[in-house]
Amino acid sequence: MNLPRIAIDAMGGDHGVRVMIEGAALARREHDRFKFLLVGDEERIKRALDNHPNMRGASEILHAPEEVTGDEKPTQALRRARKTSMGMAIDAVKKGEAGAAVSGGNTGALMAMAKLSLRTMPGIDRPALAALLPTLGDTDMVMLDLGANTDCDARNLVQFAIMGAAYSRIATGLAEPRVRLLNIGTEEFKGTEVLREASEKLRAADQRLALSFGGFIEADKINRGEVDVVVTDGFSGNIALKAVEGAARFVADLLKSAFQSSLRSKIGFLVSRPATELLKHHLDPNNHNGAVFLGLNGIVVKSHGSANAKGVANAVAVTARLLEEDLIDRISADLARGTDTAPAGQAA
Amino acid sequence: MNLPRIAIDAMGGDHGVRVMIEGAALARREHDRFKFLLVGDEERIKRALDNHPNMRGASEILHAPEEVTGDEKPTQALRRARKTSMGMAIDAVKKGEAGAAVSGGNTGALMAMAKLSLRTMPGIDRPALAALLPTLGDTDMVMLDLGANTDCDARNLVQFAIMGAAYSRIATGLAEPRVRLLNIGTEEFKGTEVLREASEKLRAADQRLALSFGGFIEADKINRGEVDVVVTDGFSGNIALKAVEGAARFVADLLKSAFQSSLRSKIGFLVSRPATELLKHHLDPNNHNGAVFLGLNGIVVKSHGSANAKGVANAVAVTARLLEEDLIDRISADLARGTDTAPAGQAA
Numbered sequence: 001m002n003l004p005r006i007a008i009d010a011m012g013g014d015h016g017v018r019v020m021i022e023g024a025a026l027a028r029r030e031h032d033r034f035k036f037l038l039v040g041d042e043e044r045i046k047r048a049l050d051n052h053p054n055m056r057g058a059s060e061i062l063h064a065p066e067e068v069t070g071d072e073k074p075t076q077a078l079r080r081a082r083k084t085s086m087g088m089a090i091d092a093v094k095k096g097e098a099g100a101a102v103s104g105g106n107t108g109a110l111m112a113m114a115k116l117s118l119r120t121m122p123g124i125d126r127p128a129l130a131a132l133l134p135t136l137g138d139t140d141m142v143m144l145d146l147g148a149n150t151d152c153d154a155r156n157l158v159q160f161a162i163m164g165a166a167y168s169r170i171a172t173g174l175a176e177p178r179v180r181l182l183n184i185g186t187e188e189f190k191g192t193e194v195l196r197e198a199s200e201k202l203r204a205a206d207q208r209l210a211l212s213f214g215g216f217i218e219a220d221k222i223n224r225g226e227v228d229v230v231v232t233d234g235f236s237g238n239i240a241l242k243a244v245e246g247a248a249r250f251v252a253d254l255l256k257s258a259f260q261s262s263l264r265s266k267i268g269f270l271v272s273r274p275a276t277e278l279l280k281h282h283l284d285p286n287n288h289n290g291a292v293f294l295g296l297n298g299i300v301v302k303s304h305g306s307a308n309a310k311g312v313a314n315a316v317a318v319t320a321r322l323l324e325e326d327l328i329d330r331i332s333a334d335l336a337r338g339t340d341t342a343p344a345g346q347a348a
Numbered sequence: 349m350n351l352p353r354i355a356i357d358a359m360g361g362d363h364g365v366r367v368m369i370e371g372a373a374l375a376r377r378e379h380d381r382f383k384f385l386l387v388g389d390e391e392r393i394k395r396a397l398d399n400h401p402n403m404r405g406a407s408e409i410l411h412a413p414e415e416v417t418g419d420e421k422p423t424q425a426l427r428r429a430r431k432t433s434m435g436m437a438i439d440a441v442k443k444g445e446a447g448a449a450v451s452g453g454n455t456g457a458l459m460a461m462a463k464l465s466l467r468t469m470p471g472i473d474r475p476a477l478a479a480l481l482p483t484l485g486d487t488d489m490v491m492l493d494l495g496a497n498t499d500c501d502a503r504n505l506v507q508f509a510i511m512g513a514a515y516s517r518i519a520t521g522l523a524e525p526r527v528r529l530l531n532i533g534t535e536e537f538k539g540t541e542v543l544r545e546a547s548e549k550l551r552a553a554d555q556r557l558a559l560s561f562g563g564f565i566e567a568d569k570i571n572r573g574e575v576d577v578v579v580t581d582g583f584s585g586n587i588a589l590k591a592v593e594g595a596a597r598f599v600a601d602l603l604k605s606a607f608q609s610s611l612r613s614k615i616g617f618l619v620s621r622p623a624t625e626l627l628k629h630h631l632d633p634n635n636h637n638g639a640v641f642l643g644l645n646g647i648v649v650k651s652h653g654s655a656n657a658k659g660v661a662n663a664v665a666v667t668a669r670l671l672e673e674d675l676i677d678r679i680s681a682d683l684a685r686g687t688d689t690a691p692a693g694q695a696a
Binding site: 071073136147150151182184187189191192218219220221222223224234235236238239240241242243244245246247248249250251252253254255258259261262264265267268269270271272273274275276278279282283 | 419421484495498499530532535537539540566567568569570571572582583584586587588589590591592593594595596597598599600601602603606607609610612613615616617618619620621622623624626627630631
């Protein structure tokens with residue numbers, strides 16, 4: 001299959017152009033069918049490309065005079081979207097000049113621009129940000145929404161479940177991913193009215209959808225390998241994801257200082273190195289980089305601002321996978337199966 | 349000072365009477381001024397006491413014919429509160445027969461019974477569940493609410509901040525604990541309207557209160573030692589706390605399997621044992637057991653359902669500390685300083 005090229009917002013991300021280009025080049029070293037539209041300051045992109053001969057013939061530059069800053073308000077960034085590398089990368093997807101866009105910039109601005117330019121898919125009220133996260137099981141799990149929507153209603157959550165399951169099927173190959181709603185208890189009466197309503201709707205639609213709904217799940221159980229899709233509003237999802245990241249770093253820091261606490265421990269550390277390296281590899285967020293905005297008429301992937309080149313390459317690989325597997329068509333087909341999920345205004 | 353006795357709900361907790369009594373006895377071995385009112389099935393308590401001669405003369409039994417089950421709805425448990433070990437332990441606090449109550453039972457039922465029997469303090473609209481959690485800094489931090497209130501308004505959050513700071517001052521000795529609101533970003537425009545309003549109120553009252561308000565904090569930063577009190581609604585607080593617990597267990601499990609992955613790693617594990625034991629001790633939730641319901645006219649402490657005897661002893665020690673330091677008087681005094689926090693109905 002002929003893979004459409006991927007637009008890269010070369011200016012987004014904490015480490016600037018150099019790391020974005022290095023990441024794209026790294027991804028291309030593993031999959032030489034990847035082609036890129038590099039959007040940003042032409043001079044700086046050209047200079048960064050000098051170090052990567054494998055990008056020659058595989059990339060085109062689209063000059064953007066401005067860039068979105070990390071602390072800019074989304075509403076403010078929207079006003080000058082057309083001149084920014086982020087806005088122009090998304091616009092290239094809209095015009096069909098690229099198949100998908102990847103950015104490491106301001107998440108709120110990316111969401112706002114992507115929504116305005118690409119619009120939500122028929123059947124979806126609001127897009128959601130989804131990521132693949134590691135578990136103790138054999139496959140990764142999908143979690144969404146991770147911060148696109150602070151408040152959600154039951155209908156939003158049902159749509160997130162359908163989109164998350166489509167993503168999980170692509171990522172894991174499972175026919176009916178196990179879906180749960182994040183809550184503060186598993187009993188049916190626990191949590192908010194919105195969660196109870198979403199649970200009822202999903203239970204009722206379960207037979208029609210390509211997923212297996214298992215009710216509520218608590219935040220300490222999400223990475224045990226017992227669930228493939230964790231559905232939540234963007235506030236709780238963001239809190240849970242960051243709490244997990246912080247706790248993992250906390251334990252790693254404690255382990256480090258424990259290993260430095262005595263000579264015996266230092267020797268033990270040296271002997272155990274292969275084990276701790278394995279752990280480090282497993283926990284490195286760069287190996288799980290690339291969160292997807294689901295529910296838009298186009299694929300937009302958010303790379304973590306602090307991602308290194310390996311992380312950017314991972315985000316590019318995720319993007320290519322979603323293009324190859326026709327994520328958007330799959331979501332459309334799944335939405336057609338769950339009749340309760342028509343957007344407000346259409347028949348309910 | 350003469351420490352008032354502590355009422356123990358001997359029937360609560362996953363491991364039953366034996367562990368609750370063993371925990372009380374363990375606490376008393378370290379502090380022989382502790383005295384107890386043991387509430388529950390008289391025969392079973394007597395049998396459990398046979399193994400703990402140090403409890404003789406330091407404990408009285410109050411027979412309770414019934415007990416609250418773990419999956420019981422709070423409203424259901426409330427109806428038979430007077431006959432249950434949980435309800436009778438709380439009632440003993442109300443009647444002045446005990447200074448505080450400790451239970452390892454159903455959190456929702458404990459909250460409902462404590463609220464109905466002890467009532468909220470003047471100046472507090474809703475009580476909150478608070479816990480001390482480990483950080484990378486020198487002192488523990490207080491986090492609240494951890495699940496008592498699914499929805500909160502700005503006024504609730506301000507009151508939680510004042511109560512949490514009072515608890516932090518007792519636990520850490522700091523004159524002005526650093527207080528932050530949990531949010532999905534640190535910029536002022538981030539999060540919900542409720543959070544933005546609470547932030548403004550706290551910023552305005554900061555000078556009058558014995559705390560230092562620092563705005564918002566994200567969930568990945570809470571355990572870095574940069575904050576002493578993390579304030580949030582009960583839904584997000586519960587999600588964050590459980591996500592941290594789950595992630596810590598996740599990393600520990602990965603580390604274990606990494607250490608078993610080769611002979612070299614196994615040897616490394618044996619050599620590193622002192623380091624990993626140190627980590628294990630630091631992460632053992634029993635060492636941080638004992639969450640407090642703040643804002644009631646009496647002290648009620650929740651011990652984790654799965655706590656072992658060491659965990660129960662820790663919850664008892666937390667309870668004694670709060671009694672000795674007059675937590676409730678301190679909160680009253682702090683509330684009087686923050687005039688914006690009068691309960692609905694009084695002058696705003």
